[in-house]
Amino acid sequence: MRGLSKRVKTMKPSSTVAVNAKALELRRQGVDLIAMTAGEPDFDTPQFVKDAAARAMAAGKTKYAPPAGIPELREAISAKFKRENGLEIPPDQTVVTVGGKQALFNLFQAILDPGDEVIVIGPYWVSYPEMARFAEGVPVEVNTGPESGFIPDPAEVEHKITPRTKAIVLNSPGNPTGAVYPKEVLIAIAELANKHDLYIVSDEIYEHLIYEGEHFSPAHVAPDRTITINGAAKAYAMTGWRIGYAGGPKDVVKGIVDVSSQSTTSPDTIAQWAMVEALNNVEEAQKFISMAREAYRARRSIIVDGLNALGLPTPQVNGAFYVLSDVSKIDPDENQAALKLLNEARVAVVPGTDFAAPHHVRFSYATSEVNIRKALERIASIL
Numbered sequence: 416m417r418g419l420s421k422r423v424k425t426m427k428p429s430s431t432v433a434v435n436a437k438a439l440e441l442r443r444q445g446v447d448l449i450a451m452t453a454g455e456p457d458f459d460t461p462q463f464v465k466d467a468a469a470r471a472m473a474a475g476k477t478k479y480a481p482p483a484g485i486p487e488l489r490e491a492i493s494a495k496f497k498r499e500n501g502l503e504i505p506p507d508q509t510v511v512t513v514g515g516k517q518a519l520f521n522l523f524q525a526i527l528d529p530g531d532e533v534i535v536i537g538p539y540w541v542s543y544p545e546m547a548r549f550a551e552g553v554p555v556e557v558n559t560g561p562e563s564g565f566i567p568d569p570a571e572v573e574h575k576i577t578p579r580t581k582a583i584v585l586n587s588p589g590n591p592t593g594a595v596y597p598k599e600v601l602i603a604i605a606e607l608a609n610k611h612d613l614y615i616v617s618d619e620i621y622e623h624l625i626y627e628g629e630h631f632s633p634a635h636v637a638p639d640r641t642i643t644i645n646g647a648a649k650a651y652a653m654t655g656w657r658i659g660y661a662g663g664p665k666d667v668v669k670g671i672v673d674v675s676s677q678s679t680t681s682p683d684t685i686a687q688w689a690m691v692e693a694l695n696n697v698e699e700a701q702k703f704i705s706m707a708r709e710a711y712r713a714r715r716s717i718i719v720d721g722l723n724a725l726g727l728p729t730p731q732v733n734g735a736f737y738v739l740s741d742v743s744k745i746d747p748d749e750n751q752a753a754l755k756l757l758n759e760a761r762v763a764v765v766p767g768t769d770f771a772a773p774h775h776v777r778f779s780y781a782t783s784e785v786n787i788r789k790a791l792e793r794i795a796s797i798l
């Protein structure tokens with residue numbers, strides 16, 4: 416047997432996905448576990464979206480879709496960019512993908528040649544550097560810490576730009592930090608892209624989950640070179656439907672579509688019709704989003720105050736549904752700390768290692784207040 420490719424052998428599987436799968440398996444075995452692993456809303460998908468999927472199925476909309484997505488959804492995405500972000504992105508510059516994740520994966524395949532550098536701002540979502548590496552690119556890290564609220568200094572970003580730099584990845588509100596970058600920072604970084612002829616990859620999947628401050632799309636500053644990524648999962652509690660999308664320069668979007676056409680063909684057709692409704696039924700969608708956001712806001716206070724009171728330093732951040740907590744008090748090695756939390760407290764978290772956040776673990780507070788309080792009690796009992 417000649418074995419697997421180097422590319423696959425050197426790829427790290429996603430730790431967020433792996434840790435969550437482990438938590439689900441333990442639960443299936445009857446272990447009383449509080450899973451604060453995956454970034455997955457605990458709310459059910461809103462009924463009006465499910466109804467649209469049922470209607471689509473009943474109407475026989477169950478066949479292949481074009482690789483860029485059904486035209487009705489591309490129109491809805493274009494209208495959403497205009498309505499919610501003030502961006503002019505025509506439907507033919509949008510693409511529907513199998514989750515935001517596929518948009519990013521295909522994008523790196525589309526824009527990177529071997530050795531091209533991609534600037535990622537740590538602590539970052541585990542998949543950015545691995546996707547860049549899988550496309551034979553080289554991730555280059557800019558690190559941020561709790562002292563700056565995980566906000567990057569644009570001068571430091573510029574310092575990392577070389578003749579091989581191809582793109583800068585931005586993710587505000589961010590996973591795993593929850594940081595919402597100030598508008599000036601986003602503008603300054605997007606201006607760097609203009610100055611140095613780079614792409615901006617702006618992952619805006621958490622845009623609706625902001626508790627203080629406002630969302631800003633860097634595509635306003637660098638419209639010809641920004642690829643804005645978003646999706647159904649976090650805003651509409653549709654993680655399992657696997658619908659993401661991107662909007663950006665025509666040739667880049669075509670690249671993303673071409674990679675889809677040779678891999679997944681198109682995202683699920685029924686789910687695309689459900690997404691048309693999620694985007695176009697603005698009133699119902701806003702009701703759902705506001706309800707979820709207020710619930711997360713309340714949970715954020717409970718977890719941040721609770722962890723700090725236990726002596727686990729946890730900065731208050733303004734977005735998404737994650738906190739990064741310094742768990743040195745449990746064990747200076749974050750993997751050991753996460754194991755201890757799992758085995759002794761029965762609280763599942765993601766160790767910070769693959770996020771470039773040593774000594775930290777990520778708690779997702781997309782779980783009920785009751786669960787968060789129970790988790791805090793359990794952690795207190797092992798300290």
Ligand code: GLU
Nearest residue numbers: 429431432452453454590
């Ligand atoms: N993005 C979510 C997380 O970080 C979902 C899992 C994944 O795809 O990484 O937990």
